[in-house]
Amino acid sequence: MAPLRQRKEDIPLLAAHYLKRAAARLNRPCPILTHAELFRLQQHNWPGNVRELWNVIERAMITARDGTIHFDLSGDIIPPSESTPPPESRVTSTSPATGKREIITYAEMDRRQRENVLAAMEETGWRIYGPHGAAALLGIKPTTLASRIRKMGLKKPDLSR
Secondary structure: OOOHHHOHHHHHHHHHHHHHHHHHHOOOOOOEOOHHHHHHHHHOOOOOHHHHHHHHHHHHHHHOEOOEOOOOOHHHOOOOOOOOOOHHHHOOOEOOOOOOEOOOOHHHHHHHHHHHHHHHHHHOOOOOOOOOOHHHHHOOOHHHHHHHHHHHOOOOOOOOO
C-alpha cells in the first residue's frame, strides 16, 4: 500500500473516521472538522503515514474546545532542501518567464485579498460562521472576517431583481 503522503485524497475519509473513533474512545462529542483544518491535513507531508494521522487526530481531540478541532502539525517541520525556496522568497511569487520574484504593491495585495474574501463568501453563500462558513474556509475567526467585510465594503448581492 502506498504511503499516505502519496494518497492525499484519502485523508478526508480517514480523518472523519479517526475523529469519530477518537471521540467515542474519549467519550466526547465529535467536533466539527472545518475546511481549513482539513486543508492543513492534506498539505502535510505525513512522513509517519496513517499512524501519525491517528496520533495527530487523537491529540487534537484531547485538546478540542467549543466543538472545533485544531491540528498541531508544528512539530513536524520539514527541513529546507535545495529545492525549497528561502523563506523571504515564499512571500512573493516568481515569474516563470524571467525567473525573478514578482513584487506587488500594497494596493494589489489589498485587491487580491478582497477578491479572495469575495470568492470565499460566494462559495459559502455569504455564510460567515459555522464549519461550512467562509471564515472556516479562510482559516480565520468569524469576527475577524466580519470586520474585514465591513472594512472592504463588501455587500451580499441582491438576487431578487
